[in-house]
Amino acid sequence: xxxxxxxxxxxxxxxxxxxxxxxxxxxxxxxxxxxxxxxxxxxxxxxxxxxxxxxxxxxxxxxxxxxxxxxxxxxxxxxxxxxxxxxxxxxxxxxxxxxxxxxxxxxxxxxxxxxxxxxxxxxxxxxxxxxxxxxxxxxxxxxxxxxxxxxxxxxxxxxxxxxxxxxxxxxxxxxxxxxxxxxxxxxxxxxxxxxxxxxxxxxxxxxxxxxxxxxxxxxxxxxxxxxxxxxxxxxxxxxxxxxxxxxxxxxxxxxxxxxxxxxxxxxxxxxxxxxxxxxxxxxxxxxxxxxxxxxxxxxxxxxxxxxxxxxxxxxxxxxxxxxxxxxxxxxxxxxxxxxxx
Ligand code: PBG
Numbered sequence: 001x002x003x004x005x006x007x008x009x010x011x012x013x014x015x016x017x018x019x020x021x022x023x024x025x026x027x028x029x030x031x032x033x034x035x036x037x038x039x040x041x042x043x044x045x046x047x048x049x050x051x052x053x054x055x056x057x058x059x060x061x062x063x064x065x066x067x068x069x070x071x072x073x074x075x076x077x078x079x080x081x082x083x084x085x086x087x088x089x090x091x092x093x094x095x096x097x098x099x100x101x102x103x104x105x106x107x108x109x110x111x112x113x114x115x116x117x118x119x120x121x122x123x124x125x126x127x128x129x130x131x132x133x134x135x136x137x138x139x140x141x142x143x144x145x146x147x148x149x150x151x152x153x154x155x156x157x158x159x160x161x162x163x164x165x166x167x168x169x170x171x172x173x174x175x176x177x178x179x180x181x182x183x184x185x186x187x188x189x190x191x192x193x194x195x196x197x198x199x200x201x202x203x204x205x206x207x208x209x210x211x212x213x214x215x216x217x218x219x220x221x222x223x224x225x226x227x228x229x230x231x232x233x234x235x236x237x238x239x240x241x242x243x244x245x246x247x248x249x250x251x252x253x254x255x256x257x258x259x260x261x262x263x264x265x266x267x268x269x270x271x272x273x274x275x276x277x278x279x280x281x282x283x284x285x286x287x288x289x290x291x292x293x294x295x296x297x298x299x300x301x302x303x304x305x306x307x308x309x310x311x312x313x314x315x316x317x318x319x320x321x322x323x324x325x326x327x328x329x330x331x332x333x334x335x336x337x338x339x340x341x
Contacts (some may be wrong), residue, residue, distance in 0.1 A: 037311065039083035039337055043129065043284075044330035046075065047220050048115045050093050060216035060290055062296040064328050066092055069115045075120045075331075082334035086127030088176070088326055089115050092221050093136045101145060102137035106162035112136075113170035120171030129203065132188060133179035140216075141226030143179035143235065144182040151235055156181050161191035168197040176203040176261070186255035191339040203284065204257035207245035207271050210236035213264045213290030220289065245271045245281045249279055257281075262322075264288040266300050266313055269320040276321030285322035287314060292328045307336060 011017045022028050047066040049056060054068035067075065076087060091111040097104045104110050116128055133143040134156065140146050144156035156179065164175045177184045184242070185204050192200045210233045218224035237244060249260055260279070262272045263286035276283045295313065299306025310329045317325050327333070 015338050017036040031089050035315060037315050037318060037333065037337060039330075039334035040085055041243055041318065041322075041324050042084050042314075042330040042334060043086045043088055043324060043326045043330060044075075044079055044084055045088040045090060045326055046072065048072065048089055050092075050094055050109055050111060058216065058220040060219050062293075062300060063332070064220070064292075066220065069111070069118050071102060072115055074121055076119055076123045078331060079334075080123065080126055081176050082331065082338060084330050084334050086129055086174070087119070088129040088131070089119075090131060090221055091115070091136050092228075095222075097313075098137055098139045098226070100248075102134035102159060104137040105134055105159060106166040108166055108169060110137075110166075116167065116170040116172050117315050127173050129174040129176050130167040130169060130170075132167070132175050132177040132184075132264050134163070135160060135179075135223050136221055136229075139226060140230070141223040141228070142230070143232065144181055151181075152233075153181050153183070157184055157187045160184055161187050164188045165191050165195045165197065168192055168195065168200045172200070174201040174203050174259075176205060178205040178208060178263075180205070180232075180237070181209050182251075183255070185252045189256045201258045202256065203259040204252040205263055205286075206249040206252045206257065206260040206262070207268070207275065208236050208263045209239050209268065210291070211239065211267075211288070213267070213288050215290050217289035217292045218308060220314055221223075239267075242271055242274060246274060246278060249275050249281075253279060253281060259284055261286055264291055265317050265322070265325070266291050269316065272317065272320040272322050282323050283321060284324045284326065285320070285326055287317060287327040287329075289328065307332070311336065 022032050049066045051068045052070050056066045058064045089112050119128060135141055135143045142151055144151040167175055177188055185202060189202055193333045259282040260275055261284040262268050265285040265287040272285055295306055295309045298304040314325055314327060
């Protein structure tokens, strides 16, 4: 805990103390490593498409493809074989299914619900995480209900509760409110309990910042065009703030969140550390689309070693206190971990 760390005993000065002694050998570095990446810490986000046999690369996220529902079980099997415990599904909603109020969010036959059902029946042992927010379904691309230029908090809560129950009915194990409305965790928890889903977990995007690093994600799901020049600054957090993240997390815990998430990841390592130390909750980090794209783009130009930078970025998230990480690189990282043994 910051401030209460025991003070170090006096170190015998150089030349008796040489911190490089431990760094001399591969074996000694491995023995004293304080943090490690495991496949079991990773969650793979997937973009889901309508149709059959459909596979579309996302140009701003090299190595990432949008996939139709029939192609998901093969990816899920690969995750399980590599030890990745869970998937997070994001629908690419066709334009004609979007509306002002985002009603498609609680259609039991919507794309993400069909994907959840297909995966749960085929591979019940993989964890399924579903985003709770209206942006995939609204014509304006905002996460909540918009009236006269204002995102209505309390009206949105009713919609989110319906969406969460709809996801749980489809087999979603973890609902993850990512909308940043006030009071959403409590409302979602109550709705799940009343509908008989007391066992469905709630992963709160407790500290989700109004970040420019979500750009490639919005391209991938097609919400960028809907959003246009608008932003999400009246509900997502100001990147200038950290004390506010503590208040957000405290409220979500009081409303019975099972897990907290910080998003984005690398630019917000301080927030991960603060929340982990302060609350000791299971704390996730979302290594978001823009963070992934930066490394991939530089690697494509030969400016960075992409694999080494990706591993280092994810390890840094663990060092900061993250228990688990959502990352588009989950499969490649798990493969490297397996090769290294
Ligand atoms: C939607 C949502 C977003 C992301 C996850 N859920 C985008 C946004 O809030 O605009 C971003 C993920 C990423 O960039 O990888 N509420």
